[in-house]
Amino acid sequence: SQKIEQNSEALNIQEGKTATLTCNYTNYSPAYLQWYRQDPGRGPVFLLLIRENEKEKRKERLKVTFDTTLKQSLFHITASQPADSATYLCALALYGQNFVFGPGTRLSVLP
Amino acid sequence: KAGVTQTPRYLIKTRGQQVTLSCSPISGHRSVSWYQQTPGQGLQFLFEYFSETQRNKGNFPGRFSGRQFSNSRSEMNVSTLELGDSALYLCASSVDSVLTNEKLFFGSGTQLSVL
Numbered sequence: 363s364q365k366i367e368q369n370s371e372a373l374n375i376q377e378g379k380t381a382t383l384t385c386n387y388t389n390y391s392p393a394y395l396q397w398y399r400q401d402p403g404r405g406p407v408f409l410l411l412i413r414e415n416e417k418e419k420r421k422e423r424l425k426v427t428f429d430t431t432l433k434q435s436l437f438h439i440t441a442s443q444p445a446d447s448a449t450y451l452c453a454l455a456l457y458g459q460n461f462v463f464g465p466g467t468r469l470s471v472l473p
Numbered sequence: 474k475a476g477v478t479q480t481p482r483y484l485i486k487t488r489g490q491q492v493t494l495s496c497s498p499i500s501g502h503r504s505v506s507w508y509q510q511t512p513g514q515g516l517q518f519l520f521e522y523f524s525e526t527q528r529n530k531g532n533f534p535g536r537f538s539g540r541q542f543s544n545s546r547s548e549m550n551v552s553t554l555e556l557g558d559s560a561l562y563l564c565a566s567s568v569d570s571v572l573t574n575e576k577l578f579f580g581s582g583t584q585l586s587v588l
Contacts, residue, residue: 396576405477405563405579406516451516460506460529461577463516 364389366454368464375442376472383437383467385452390462392454395428395435400449400466409450410437442471474500477566477580485586491552494583498545498566504528504575505547507539510561510582519562522547523570551585559587 369384385395394413398406412419412428412435419426425438439446452464478497486492498505506521506529518531522541539549545566551558563582567575 398577403584404581405565406577407579408576411576460518460521460531462518463508465515 364462366390366452366462366464368450368452368467370467371465372468372470374470374472377443379442381439381442381446381469381471383450383452383469385435385437385464387433387454387464390433390454390456393457394455395426396453396455396461397424397426397435397437398451398453398463400451406451439469442469444471444473447471477564477578479562479564479580479583481583482581483584483586485588486554487588488554488556490554491550492554492585494549494551494562494564494585496547496549496564496566496580498547498564499578502566502568502578503545504567504570505541505545506565506567506577507547507549508563508565509533510563511559516563519549521570528570554587556587559585561585 366387375381396411397409399409400406410426412426414430423440427436447470449466449468451466453461480495504523507519508516510516521529525541536552541547561582561584563579565577565579567577569575
């Protein structure tokens with residue numbers, strides 16, 4: 363069956379450390395993958411997109427990798443800050459179809 | 474440029490009633506898609522409208538319907554409400570159809586509570 367999972371429901375890290383979030387999927391062949399941030403009571407906000415033929419993308423303190431062999435994407439936030447505390451969602455973009463979202467990881471950055 | 478606007482922000486209904494939610498996309502965006510978000514099921518795709526036509530539909534019962542107007546504004550209707558319909562309903566707009574895998578711009582959602 364098709365499945366998309368994110369490593370843990372919640373992740374606590376200390377301010378200044380690097381947060382690493384994982385997105386794994388099975389039985390999907392995504393055209394590309396996106397990461398969104400969602401704050402409580404708000405809609406998700408787009409962060410980064412990585413295509414199937416790309417290994418890594420960066421944007422400021424954010425980095426995402428995509429391994430289509432492992433069927434996994436890693437999302438890194440370096441020098442994390444309390445303001446980075448939010449839920450992070452990965453989304454698979456499927457050829458000619460809608461997006462499929464992962465369950466999300468709630469990140470808490472502790473001062 | 475104004476973002477995606479959803480109204481109302483909160484709704485409380487009772488079982489058996491129906492509800493209509495509204496979404497105004499970003500100016501120039503022709504695609505509007507709707508998602509249901511619950512703590513147990515996460516974000517689930519309901520349907521997408523593009524140029525007033527439903528282009529794609531998720532796995533939800535026929536009680537969930539929608540439409541899009543010529544100005545790209547969209548409405549979603551849920552009839553015969555059930556307790557399990559309590560959720561955050563999110564609308565997302567994109568420049569082109571979701572079928573071409575565009576990045577999505579979400580509204581803040583309508584929090585629906587069914588009592």
